[in-house]
Amino acid sequence: MAVRIIEKKIEDILSMMRNPAQVRNAGTLAHVDHGKTTTTDSLLMGAGLLSPKVAGKALAMDYVEIEQLRQMTVKAANISLYFEYEGKPYIINFVDTPGHVDFTGHVTRSLRVMDGALVVVDAVEGVMTQTETVVRQAMEEMVRPVLFINKIDRLIKELRLSPNEIQQRIIDIVKDFNNLIDMYADPAFKDKWKVDPAKGQVALGSALHKWGVTIPQAAKAGLKFSNIVDAYEKNYVDELAQEFPLYKAILNMIVEHVPPPNVAQKYRIPKIWRGDINSPLGKALLEADPDGPTVIAVSKMNKDPHAGLIATGRVFSGTIREGDEVYLINAKTTKRVLQTYLYMGPNRIVIPEVPAGNIVALLGVDDARAGETIVASSIKDVAAPFERMKYISEPVVTVAIEPKNPNDLAKLVEGLKELTIEDPTLSLKIDEETGQVLLSGVGTLHLEIATWLLKERTKLEFTVSQPLVRFREAVRTSSPTFEGKSPNKHNKLYISVEPLDDETIRLIQLGEVTDDQDPRERAKILREKAGWDADEARGIWAVDEQYINVFVDRTTGIQYLREVRDYIVQGFRWSVQAGPLAQEPVRGLKVILHDAVVHEDPAHRGPAQIMPATKNAIMAGILAAKPTLLEPVLSIEAKTTQENIGSVIGVLNRHRGRVLDMVQSESMVTIKGEIPVIESFTLSDELRSATAGRVFWSLQFARWAPVPENMLIDMIMKIRERKGLPKEIPKVEDFVSQY
Amino acid sequence: MRVCSLFSGGKDSTYALHWAVLKGFDVACLLTLKPQRVDSWMFHYPNIEWTKYQADALGIPQVMYVTNGIKDLELEDLKNALIDIKKEFGIYGIVTGALLSDYQRMMINIVAKEVDLKVYSPLWRKNQVNYLVDLYNHGFRFVLTSISTMGIDPRLLGKVLTISDINDLINSALKYGFNPALEGGEGETFVVDAPLFKKEVVIEDGEVRRIDQYSWVYIIKSVSLRQKYSNKFDNKGIQR
Numbered sequence: 001m002a003v004r005i006i007e008k009k010i011e012d013i014l015s016m017m018r019n020p021a022q023v024r025n026a027g028t029l030a031h032v033d034h035g036k037t038t039t040t041d042s043l044l045m046g047a048g049l050l051s052p053k054v055a056g057k058a059l060a061m062d063y064v065e066i067e068q069l070r071q072m073t074v075k076a077a078n079i080s081l082y083f084e085y086e087g088k089p090y091i092i093n094f095v096d097t098p099g100h101v102d103f104t105g106h107v108t109r110s111l112r113v114m115d116g117a118l119v120v121v122d123a124v125e126g127v128m129t130q131t132e133t134v135v136r137q138a139m140e141e142m143v144r145p146v147l148f149i150n151k152i153d154r155l156i157k158e159l160r161l162s163p164n165e166i167q168q169r170i171i172d173i174v175k176d177f178n179n180l181i182d183m184y185a186d187p188a189f190k191d192k193w194k195v196d197p198a199k200g201q202v203a204l205g206s207a208l209h210k211w212g213v214t215i216p217q218a219a220k221a222g223l224k225f226s227n228i229v230d231a232y233e234k235n236y237v238d239e240l241a242q243e244f245p246l247y248k249a250i251l252n253m254i255v256e257h258v259p260p261p262n263v264a265q266k267y268r269i270p271k272i273w274r275g276d277i278n279s280p281l282g283k284a285l286l287e288a289d290p291d292g293p294t295v296i297a298v299s300k301m302n303k304d305p306h307a308g309l310i311a312t313g314r315v316f317s318g319t320i321r322e323g324d325e326v327y328l329i330n331a332k333t334t335k336r337v338l339q340t341y342l343y344m345g346p347n348r349i350v351i352p353e354v355p356a357g358n359i360v361a362l363l364g365v366d367d368a369r370a371g372e373t374i375v376a377s378s379i380k381d382v383a384a385p386f387e388r389m390k391y392i393s394e395p396v397v398t399v400a401i402e403p404k405n406p407n408d409l410a411k412l413v414e415g416l417k418e419l420t421i422e423d424p425t426l427s428l429k430i431d432e433e434t435g436q437v438l439l440s441g442v443g444t445l446h447l448e449i450a451t452w453l454l455k456e457r458t459k460l461e462f463t464v465s466q467p468l469v470r471f472r473e474a475v476r477t478s479s480p481t482f483e484g485k486s487p488n489k490h491n492k493l494y495i496s497v498e499p500l501d502d503e504t505i506r507l508i509q510l511g512e513v514t515d516d517q518d519p520r521e522r523a524k525i526l527r528e529k530a531g532w533d534a535d536e537a538r539g540i541w542a543v544d545e546q547y548i549n550v551f552v553d554r555t556t557g558i559q560y561l562r563e564v565r566d567y568i569v570q571g572f573r574w575s576v577q578a579g580p581l582a583q584e585p586v587r588g589l590k591v592i593l594h595d596a597v598v599h600e601d602p603a604h605r606g607p608a609q610i611m612p613a614t615k616n617a618i619m620a621g622i623l624a625a626k627p628t629l630l631e632p633v634l635s636i637e638a639k640t641t642q643e644n645i646g647s648v649i650g651v652l653n654r655h656r657g658r659v660l661d662m663v664q665s666e667s668m669v670t671i672k673g674e675i676p677v678i679e680s681f682t683l684s685d686e687l688r689s690a691t692a693g694r695v696f697w698s699l700q701f702a703r704w705a706p707v708p709e710n711m712l713i714d715m716i717m718k719i720r721e722r723k724g725l726p727k728e729i730p731k732v733e734d735f736v737s738q739y
Numbered sequence: 740m741r742v743c744s745l746f747s748g749g750k751d752s753t754y755a756l757h758w759a760v761l762k763g764f765d766v767a768c769l770l771t772l773k774p775q776r777v778d779s780w781m782f783h784y785p786n787i788e789w790t791k792y793q794a795d796a797l798g799i800p801q802v803m804y805v806t807n808g809i810k811d812l813e814l815e816d817l818k819n820a821l822i823d824i825k826k827e828f829g830i831y832g833i834v835t836g837a838l839l840s841d842y843q844r845m846m847i848n849i850v851a852k853e854v855d856l857k858v859y860s861p862l863w864r865k866n867q868v869n870y871l872v873d874l875y876n877h878g879f880r881f882v883l884t885s886i887s888t889m890g891i892d893p894r895l896l897g898k899v900l901t902i903s904d905i906n907d908l909i910n911s912a913l914k915y916g917f918n919p920a921l922e923g924g925e926g927e928t929f930v931v932d933a934p935l936f937k938k939e940v941v942i943e944d945g946e947v948r949r950i951d952q953y954s955w956v957y958i959i960k961s962v963s964l965r966q967k968y969s970n971k972f973d974n975k976g977i978q979r
Binding site for chain 1 (some may be wrong): 886887888889890915916918922924925951952953954
């Protein structure tokens with residue numbers, strides 16, 4: 001199989017890029033195995049690759065082998081397609097979105113740079129958990145969806161549905177899908193963004209067999225469901241694909257229904273950008289003004305073996321050129337752009353400039369990470385970043401990685417660092433004392449993929465430990481106030497702790513309440529949305545966004561307190577990294593400082609005094625506030641047949657799972673429930689054997705839940721033992737000295 | 740000039756004494772205040788009993804006063820002690836080991852002024868980072884008798900510190916942000932040998948006690964004096 005190469009002059013390509021009406025930025029979103037890769041492949045094959053024409057030189061090849069291409073697409077951050085619609089040429093950028101559930105952090109970053117999403121749904125399985133997750137994320141990022149119902153062939157060949165039943169199935173899926181839009185879309189777009197098959201906003205087909213069609217197309221050509229069934233039964237699917245190629249149906253849908261970048265930015269910018277939209281910069285962003293100040297949102301960092309780190313992102317305003325001096329807002333550094341590239345298919349080609357509304361690849365901004373905002377250095381003092389990336393998943397599973405040959409350690413760590421650059425939902429920790437290399441991810445599969453990639457790239461031999469689950473420590477009630485003394489006894493902090501309310505936790509998790517926020521603005525949000533007392537909210541000294549904890553100062557007029565504020569905050573951040581029960585991070589804690597005695601002499605109130613004083617009081621507080629462990633819990637959605645319901649529920653029950661909901665549709669039953677991560681490692685094998693393989697399911701991170709009371713001590717002891725901690729759980733007296 | 744040296748047995752007061760003698764002061768006596776309270780604001784507590792062995796080793800008379808250790812009353816005690824000593828020894832000034840702490844220095848200055856004595860704080864504002872190394876190079880040997888900070892390994896307690904222990908200590912001071920001369924009360928010392936010591940103090944027995952994770956003390960249980968055989972300093976030049 002080979003792909004057509006379309007040659008165009010660089011000037012022609014540039015002139016298309018300068019006209020937003022001829023540009024679309026989209027991406028494919030899907031539940032795992034619903035056919036994202038095959039869909040993208042068939043678009044590539046159908047639409048062909050754009051290639052710059054070099055005058056007077058014959059092109060080395062006219063076609064690229066699909067296998068070769070697939071290898072490239074695995075690593076590509078973006079694929080640009082050339083498509084002619086009603087005689088007019090378009091550049092359609094397909095931003096890479098990762099296929100697996102565990103990479104949902106990736107999905108969010110990819111969404112930022114696209115205006116439209118092609119949501120792929122398996123006709124048999126219908127709308128699944130991850131479909132819901134990705135649609136919700138798309139709605140949060142104001143990305144307009146269109147729907148592709150894939151694997152229609154399965155309805156015919158496996159389920160043997162009649163044309164009428166197929167039609168009913170499609171109506172049902174569209175209804176489920178629109179329910180999601182109704183649930184998650186911004187009120188202003190709820191009705192506008194629901195997909196309507198009659199308007200050509202839904203395509204049906206089979207990516208495997210490369211055909212696809214929208215209802216208006218079918219109506220125009222007189223194609224009926226019975227014809228499609230016939231094509232399969234009488235073996236003329238190839239002709240169907242000839243007449244109704246999938247890429248045309250989909251790219252038509254995208255050109256017609258995904259807005260051009262300048263139109264989309266008008267409503268997306270106010271939602272996804274944190275700055276003032278009435279400022280000159282705000283206006284340039286709203287208009288996608290190619291002459292405005294340069295602003296780029298980075299969606300992905302890749303390492304090119306030859307060139308180095310490549311940042312892929314979208315130019316939201318201005319025009320980026322080779323040699324431009326740019327400022328990285330999150331990394332707080334100034335860099336020079338060494339080269340600007342345009343994606344042509346999965347390849348990058350050097351191009352002198354890339355105007356607003358397009359996807360660009362940049363060389364020279366090594367310090368950027370996915371989620372970075374890059375701006376022209378001339379506006380570094382006035383530019384606000386794009387809203388913080390909102391990660392729904394958290395790294396909760398950890399493995400230890402050890403090279404078989406100790407000499408390979410440095411290479412291994414380097415390979416891992418690269419992975420964490422590309423995927424910030426992975427986190428790497430190297431124990432300074434033991435040299436142990438720990439990699440954390442959102443799930444076991446996430447880590448399996450990461451270690452597989454590591455092996456592919458480094459070709460090193462290494463062992464991966466059994467996955468360990470990360471826990472959190474939390475309190476269930478308010479503590480009394482404790483006196484935390486500094487080691488020299490000259491400084492005393494009076495501190496109590498209590499649980500944060502759920503709404504505050506949510507606001508921090510969503511990035512609406514942040515550490516670097518204007519205190520008055522933060523107080524206002526907390527007062528209005530989470531019912532905080534106004535004075536208390538204004539007293540917030542620190543918000544720990546990583547583990548979700550807050551430090552509040554409720555003192556007044558304490559001498560020298562201002563001088564030690566930073567040390568107290570450092571002590572707070574240090575304390576919540578490892579709680580007293582099992583040295584797991586603390587989550588959902590509100591620490592309140594009520595009073596303090598601070599020594600007048602700076603020599604007696606350094607960080608080595610104040611940090612332990614803070615920690616002592618916080619630890620005592622936690623221990624006195626009914627502490628517990630929180631474990632990560634997954635939500636599971638399993639589809640099975642009527643007769644296997646009992647077996648599935650049985651497996652869940654054996655693993656402390658619980659069933660939340662059961663929905664019957666046709667012959668299938670969907671069981672929705674929850675199961676703790678720690679119980680999920682053998683789930684695949686058990687579910688398959690219990691149902692003789694007649695079940696498919698998906699898992700994703702749901703929430704942190706307290707471990708059952710009767711297992712608490714046992715679990716704490718297991719973690720302490722694993723970490724080599726003393727058997728005795730610390731007591732309040734260990735932190736509040738008796739003098 | 741005839742002076743009295745405030746003496747706690749730690750490195751700073753011993754060093755100040757050393758300075759005073761080298762400058763030609765006539766050190767008439769050592770004044771040691773012994774607080775009843777543990778968390779004294781100003782004066783060293785652990786092992787204060789054993790300073791009399793150091794005084795012996797130095798061959799300088801020692802006067803010990805008990806103070807109640809309460810912040811302001813403590814100064815009152817100091818004042819009374821100074822009045823007595825001034826009368827008994829006919830001194831004109833006092834020498835203190837206060838290093839950086841403005842608080843210590845100011846408080847002593849205020850009290851001394853009230854009883855009309857001059858104050859010499861030779862160590863004040865000295866280079867803090869090299870201080871412990873300088874001490875070592877000048878022949879001072881000391882053990883760590885308490886820790887009240889994050890970042891000092893409790894295994895150092897009770898040990899006569901080597902130059903490598905001292906370097907480790909300075910590195911962790913820079914890392915954890917405490918004073919590299921231990922002037923913020925991060926650790927207390929007990930001097931076992933110094934150029935002016937005619938005999939060496941030997942700690943025969945002691946016990947490490949944990950107060951909490953970052954607070955430890957070393958309680959000295961028995962001490963003896965040993966003749967010094969190779970003393971590169973002779974004490975001929977010292978006037979008494």
